[in-house]
Amino acid sequence: MITRRDLFKVAGVGAVTLLAAPGAVRVTHARKKISIDDSMKEHLGVTLSQVKTSNLINVKAPTIAESGANVPVQVKANIPVDQVQSVTIFADNNFNPWVTTVDFSPTNGEVFFATRIKLAKTSPVRAVVKMKDGSLLMGVKEVKVTVGGCG
Amino acid sequence: MATIGRAIVRVPRKVRKGQAFKVQMVITHPMETGLRKDKKTGKIIPKHVITKVEFLFNGQKVTTIHSGPGISKNPYFAIMMKVGGSGNLVIKYEDNKGGKWEKKVKVNVA
Known part of the structure; x- marks a missing residue:
C-alpha cells in the first residue's frame, strides 16, 4: 500500500532530478566560444588592437553570403612574396575564430590565397599577413550571413 | 558517398616561362567541426578535418x-606559383x- 510518506519520497526524487537536469545540460555546453583576441594571441602572439590595418591587403569576399557554410574568400597582398612569411585568416564570430594559416615561399610568385570558409553568423573576415621581419598587416572585409554554417 | 580524401587538382595545361600561374584543388572531405550534433541520436559528431596541406615542387616546399x-x-584551396622550369608538383x-x-601533377613550362 502506498503511504503518504512514499509519495513525498517519490516527489522529492523527482524534484532533485529536475534540479540536476539543467546542470547536466550546462556541463555539455561548457566549452565556450573563443574570443578573437584569444585566438589571435594563440596564433600570432598579439591582440586585435595591436595589428595595423593596411590597404595593401585585399580581402575579397561577398558582402552578403546566403549560406554561411560556404563563403568564398580570396586574399591578395601588394607585397613582394619574399618578404612575406604567412597569411592567417580569422572570422571573429565563429566558435573558433582561427580559420587557416598559409605559409608562403618565394616560389609562390605573388601573395595570393583563395579558399571557402564557414561563418557561423555575420562577422568581419580578417586576413593578417605576417612579414619576415615580424610585423603584421591586416585586411578586413565584413560579411553578412543570412543562414549560419557551423551547425 | 564519394571517397574521403580524393582530390582534384587543376593547373594550366601550359605555362609560359616566368609567368605566375594558379593552382586550384578540391579535396573530398566532410570537415566535421566536432561541435555539431546528430539530430537523430543527439550525440556529438566527432571532429574530422583536414589539418595540413603541403605543396612541393620538385621536392621543394612551396606552400603549407x-x-x-x-x-x-x-x-x-587556390595558390599562385612561379617556377623556372617544368617539374612535378606533389601535394x-x-x-x-x-x-x-x-x-602528383605535372607542370609543363614552355
Whole structure:
C-alpha cells in the first residue's frame, strides 16, 4: 500500500532530478566560444588592437553570403612574396575564430590565397599577413550571413 | 558517398616561362567541426578535418596550409606559383584521424 510518506519520497526524487537536469545540460555546453583576441594571441602572439590595418591587403569576399557554410574568400597582398612569411585568416564570430594559416615561399610568385570558409553568423573576415621581419598587416572585409554554417 | 580524401587538382595545361600561374584543388572531405550534433541520436559528431596541406615542387616546399574546422566541407584551396622550369608538383595532405594522401601533377613550362 502506498503511504503518504512514499509519495513525498517519490516527489522529492523527482524534484532533485529536475534540479540536476539543467546542470547536466550546462556541463555539455561548457566549452565556450573563443574570443578573437584569444585566438589571435594563440596564433600570432598579439591582440586585435595591436595589428595595423593596411590597404595593401585585399580581402575579397561577398558582402552578403546566403549560406554561411560556404563563403568564398580570396586574399591578395601588394607585397613582394619574399618578404612575406604567412597569411592567417580569422572570422571573429565563429566558435573558433582561427580559420587557416598559409605559409608562403618565394616560389609562390605573388601573395595570393583563395579558399571557402564557414561563418557561423555575420562577422568581419580578417586576413593578417605576417612579414619576415615580424610585423603584421591586416585586411578586413565584413560579411553578412543570412543562414549560419557551423551547425 | 564519394571517397574521403580524393582530390582534384587543376593547373594550366601550359605555362609560359616566368609567368605566375594558379593552382586550384578540391579535396573530398566532410570537415566535421566536432561541435555539431546528430539530430537523430543527439550525440556529438566527432571532429574530422583536414589539418595540413603541403605543396612541393620538385621536392621543394612551396606552400603549407594549416587548416581546421573553419574551412568549408569539401575544401577548396587556390595558390599562385612561379617556377623556372617544368617539374612535378606533389601535394601532400592529411587529416586529424590519421588519413594521409598524396597527389602528383605535372607542370609543363614552355
